[in-house]
Amino acid sequence: MRLRILGTAAGGGVPQWNCACPGCSGARTNPAWRRTHASLAVGNHIVNATPDIAEHVETLRPADAPPERTRVMRVVLTDAELDHTLGLFRLREADELEIVATPTVRQALTRGLRLHEVLSPYADVRWRDLMTDGEVALTAGVEVRAVPVSGKRPRYASDEASAPDWVVALRFTDRASGATCLYAPAFGVWSPALGDAMAEAGCVIVDGTFWDDEEPRRTGISSRTATEMGHLPVEATAERLSRLPGRCLYTHLNNTNPLVDPDAPQHRRLAELGVEVAADGMVIEL
Numbered sequence: 070m071r072l073r074i075l076g077t078a079a080g081g082g083v084p085q086w087n088c089a090c091p092g093c094s095g096a097r098t099n100p101a102w103r104r105t106h107a108s109l110a111v112g113n114h115i116v117n118a119t120p121d122i123a124e125h126v127e128t129l130r131p132a133d134a135p136p137e138r139t140r141v142m143r144v145v146l147t148d149a150e151l152d153h154t155l156g157l158f159r160l161r162e163a164d165e166l167e168i169v170a171t172p173t174v175r176q177a178l179t180r181g182l183r184l185h186e187v188l189s190p191y192a193d194v195r196w197r198d199l200m201t202d203g204e205v206a207l208t209a210g211v212e213v214r215a216v217p218v219s220g221k222r223p224r225y226a227s228d229e230a231s232a233p234d235w236v237v238a239l240r241f242t243d244r245a246s247g248a249t250c251l252y253a254p255a256f257g258v259w260s261p262a263l264g265d266a267m268a269e270a271g272c273v274i275v276d277g278t279f280w281d282d283e284e285p286r287r288t289g290i291s292s293r294t295a296t297e298m299g300h301l302p303v304e305a306t307a308e309r310l311s312r313l314p315g316r317c318l319y320t321h322l323n324n325t326n327p328l329v330d331p332d333a334p335q336h337r338r339l340a341e342l343g344v345e346v347a348a349d350g351m352v353i354e355l
């Protein structure tokens with residue numbers, strides 16, 4: 070199974086257009102600090118449709134391949150948050166758009182964003198249910214199963230009913246080799262189900278939004294802690310990750326996270342634990 074990490078930033082990216090924090094300012098003067106929205110390519114599927122999706126798809130086109138039109142776009146969603154779904158509207162030029170999402174997420178996008186109604190006159194939009202109790206076959210011999218993470222709803226869907234599959238992690242399995250990868254870009258609780266899925270995976274790519282719990286309040290971006298925002302901070306997960314048998318990488322870094330500075334001492338702390346920080350464009354073979 071071949072994974073390509075397309076982007077590694079939390080909502081807004083690094084730099085974020087309206088922000089002047091040290092991370093965003095650093096990224097404006099030093100390209101090495103820049104990160105696009107967190108996304109992943111697994112086979113022919115893109116995980117989460119971020120505002121950067123069109124640029125991400127361009128990076129998947131081999132330079133030496135003959136020109137070929139992309140007729141079908143396939144997307145798997147972890148949740149209905151705007152940073153993970155706005156890119157669906159950028160895919161209106163697709164002939165066919167396949168969206169794999171939990172029924173809860175599909176309903177939020179259909180009712181809250183009117184996604185199906187808006188996109189259907191442009192593209193053939195097809196939905197497939199992402200399930201927590203069974204595998205969904207993707208292309209290239211890969212299957213995916215959802216691991217429930219939380220009932221945290223996007224603000225635009227605050228009136229919708231609560232459900233356990235508003236936010237899920239994705240477990241990808243290569244049917245031929247048995248290789249597995251768990252992608253969990255947002256979780257505020259290390260639940261037994263999530264812990265089991267992490268322990269079984271050959272590679273885990275997880276929530277590195279914030280370094281410490283007070284970071285969102287200290288930097289003034291929120292009145293809530295990282296955990297209250299649905300993101301366990303790196304400080305709370307790094308040692309636990311270091312004890313997992315598989316390769317572990319952080320993604321979904323917020324621009325306030327000191328890790329956006331490649332020279333920050335926090336990188337040495339993670340290196341000592343054997344935990345990696347994912348980079349845009351990184352390829353992982355499992």
Ligand SMILES: [Zn+2]
Binds near residue numbers: 085094
């Ligand atoms: Zn910033």
